[in-house]
Amino acid sequence: DIVMTQSPDSLTVSLGERATINCKSSQSVLYSSNNKNYLAWYQQKPGQPPKLLIYWASTRESGVPDRFSGSGSGTDFTLAISSLQAEDVAVYYCHQYYTTPLTFGGGTKVEIK
Amino acid sequence: QAQLVESGGGVVQPGRSLRLSCAVSGFTFSNYAMDWVRQAPGKGLEWVAVISYDGSNKYYADSVKGRFTISRDYSKNTLYLQMNSLRPEDTAVYYCARGRAGMYDAFDLWGQGTKVIVSS
Numbered sequence: 194d195i196v197m198t199q200s201p202d203s204l205t206v207s208l209g210e211r212a213t214i215n216c217k218s219s220q221s222v223l224y225s226s227n228n229k230n231y232l233a234w235y236q237q238k239p240g241q242p243p244k245l246l247i248y249w250a251s252t253r254e255s256g257v258p259d260r261f262s263g264s265g266s267g268t269d270f271t272l273a274i275s276s277l278q279a280e281d282v283a284v285y286y287c288h289q290y291y292t293t294p295l296t297f298g299g300g301t302k303v304e305i306k
Numbered sequence: 307q308a309q310l311v312e313s314g315g316g317v318v319q320p321g322r323s324l325r326l327s328c329a330v331s332g333f334t335f336s337n338y339a340m341d342w343v344r345q346a347p348g349k350g351l352e353w354v355a356v357i358s359y360d361g362s363n364k365y366y367a368d369s370v371k372g373r374f375t376i377s378r379d380y381s382k383n384t385l386y387l388q389m390n391s392l393r394p395e396d397t398a399v400y401y402c403a404r405g406r407a408g409m410y411d412a413f414d415l416w417g418q419g420t421k422v423i424v425s426s
Contacts, residue, residue: 242419295341
């Protein structure tokens, strides 16, 4: 199974500051035939289902603010929030869909300082 | 608009069965792979199972293999999860989710979830 390891577990950032979340996979999720990283990021607010933010490691889902960006390739990935807003308080998960069993990172809780 | 609505959760004793449903609307059900993902209380997300757009391929997490069965009914636009031999560790909110463009893709649409509690 591909193990997804997120860091940090929690993050406290001031409004307007940058937040960065890391995700490392135990094996590459880059599919060589199409050069795509099978990696997504989700945001989950309390009492709500997850919401897709980023897929293919760096493609922003329609309607997602451009302060959210994804980067990385192979086994190391990053989700960045360029200027944290109050509504960004949530838990963020990375997810590999390269192979079954599909797996998620343990989550990173983002709070306001 | 596209929507997923789960139902069928509840409190069940260990060893018993439960069937979850996920009613689909607002998009062509037969074009999409569908998954079940669960979240134990206060925990992270755990993928449970996937079924291909045509129902020909199904895959399961090891933790549920042999106990859970994913299926779909195109006439009813509904996804199912038959859960047998339930264990306390199956206690979770169960979400149905749509694969964005295939079985190996991100989940772009989620239901609100249905809660399953396995307890004597």
